[in-house]
Amino acid sequence: xxxxxxxxxxxxxxxxxxxxxxxxxxxxxxxxxxxxxxxxxxxxxxxxxxxxxxxxxxxxxxxxxxxxxxxxxxxxxxxxxxxxxxxxxxxxxxxxxxxxxxxxxxxxxxxxxxxxxxxxxxxxxxxxxxxxxxxxxxxxxxxxxxxxxxxxxxxxxxxxxxxxxxxxxxxxxxxxxxxxxxxxxxxxxxxxxxxxxxxxxxxxxxxxxxxxxxxxxxxxxxxxxxxxxxxxxxxxxxxxxxxxxxxxxxxxxxxxxxxxxxxxxxxxxxxxxxxxxxxxxxxxxxxxxxxxxxxxxxxxxxxxxxxxxxxxxxxxxxxxxxxxxxxxxxxxxxxxxxxxxxxxxxxxxxxxxxxxxxxxxxxxxxxxxxxxxxxxxx
Numbered sequence: 001x002x003x004x005x006x007x008x009x010x011x012x013x014x015x016x017x018x019x020x021x022x023x024x025x026x027x028x029x030x031x032x033x034x035x036x037x038x039x040x041x042x043x044x045x046x047x048x049x050x051x052x053x054x055x056x057x058x059x060x061x062x063x064x065x066x067x068x069x070x071x072x073x074x075x076x077x078x079x080x081x082x083x084x085x086x087x088x089x090x091x092x093x094x095x096x097x098x099x100x101x102x103x104x105x106x107x108x109x110x111x112x113x114x115x116x117x118x119x120x121x122x123x124x125x126x127x128x129x130x131x132x133x134x135x136x137x138x139x140x141x142x143x144x145x146x147x148x149x150x151x152x153x154x155x156x157x158x159x160x161x162x163x164x165x166x167x168x169x170x171x172x173x174x175x176x177x178x179x180x181x182x183x184x185x186x187x188x189x190x191x192x193x194x195x196x197x198x199x200x201x202x203x204x205x206x207x208x209x210x211x212x213x214x215x216x217x218x219x220x221x222x223x224x225x226x227x228x229x230x231x232x233x234x235x236x237x238x239x240x241x242x243x244x245x246x247x248x249x250x251x252x253x254x255x256x257x258x259x260x261x262x263x264x265x266x267x268x269x270x271x272x273x274x275x276x277x278x279x280x281x282x283x284x285x286x287x288x289x290x291x292x293x294x295x296x297x298x299x300x301x302x303x304x305x306x307x308x309x310x311x312x313x314x315x316x317x318x319x320x321x322x323x324x325x326x327x328x329x330x331x332x333x334x335x336x337x338x339x340x341x342x343x344x345x346x347x348x349x350x351x352x353x354x355x356x357x358x359x360x361x362x363x364x365x366x367x368x369x370x371x372x373x374x375x376x377x378x
Contacts, residue, residue, distance in 0.1 A: 051085025119188030240273025249282020
């Protein structure tokens with residue numbers, strides 16, 4: 001597909017790099033592509049905003065191209081943003097986890113493209129957690145920016161595969177309109193530029209730049225599915241330290257097994273970290289890159305909750321905040337913890353739905369081996 005002299009919008013951030021470290025936007029301009037705008041996800045175009053912080057509209061100082069935020073007041077692009085465009089191009093490194101908001105942004109972009117009849121090109125990238133699938137399925141009524149569709153926590157898909165599933169399963173409102181779908185597909189629909197040589201057995205060991213400010217290493221990306229639930233509790237995931245998402249802790253976690261110590265302080269990834277200036281007891285997880293996880297480790301969460309229940313701290317009278325259920329995608333995880341369910345019982349409770357999802361995911365695989373390890377029924 002030739003883009004020369006085509007009018008395009010690029011959904012991009014700091015990860016949108018070619019192997020020679022040239023930014024996709026700069027490369028397209030060098031090919032005489034008419035880049036009208038850049039749309040920026042959470043953390044902004046240059047990837048410097050805190051998690052959850054609103055991203056403002058602006059202008060790229062290097063190119064002068066207008067930047068419109070998809071993580072401020074606007075999450076789903078209005079159709080007038082797409083007027084006069086030939087293509088929307090999406091090029092962002094994802095990490096393959098439901099509550100990582102870049103995939104939700106992609107869903108909203110697909111919705112807008114279908115309604116406006118503007119084709120979408122996805123510059124696909126490998127998934128660093130694409131070698132396995134695990135976690136409960138999001139339930140109706142729990143849709144949010146950290147989970148929009150009935151997929152598990154670790155969904156196993158590249159963004160090209162994800163987009164195909166979202167579109168063909170009619171998970172976004174515009175896809176219910178057959179007239180819009182027909183017009184969209186006549187213009188080009190969703191075109192995925194595939195990763196050369198990628199397979200779901202491949203495990204990433206490094207990135208050109210971190211995909212977001214607090215996922216600074218491949219170890220953090222691998223531990224992220226297991227630790228992010230702590231964001232909905234009175235426990236820190238290590239934001240404001242030199243190794244976020246490879247450790248967790250709290251000032252009240254001071255018993256056996258929680259001997260690791262860290263003190264959060266403001267840094268480039270967190271202006272106001274949880275427990276700022278307070279020493280936390282907790283756990284430092286392995287940063288060994290010789291073996292990637294092949295499942296979510298629920299023991300961290302279940303053990304910490306049991307400790308909180310047995311040693312109720314005055315400074316943390318509630319364990320769950322409102323964000324927890326959004327991260328979990330239902331009431332079920334909180335109910336499992338409160339009922340005293342074991343990790344084994346919890347995993348068994350969602351296994352049937354997970355296996356059904358794995359069968360569905362296989363239908364949308366663009367790369368080899370989605371289903372060799374990922375598809376084994378537990």
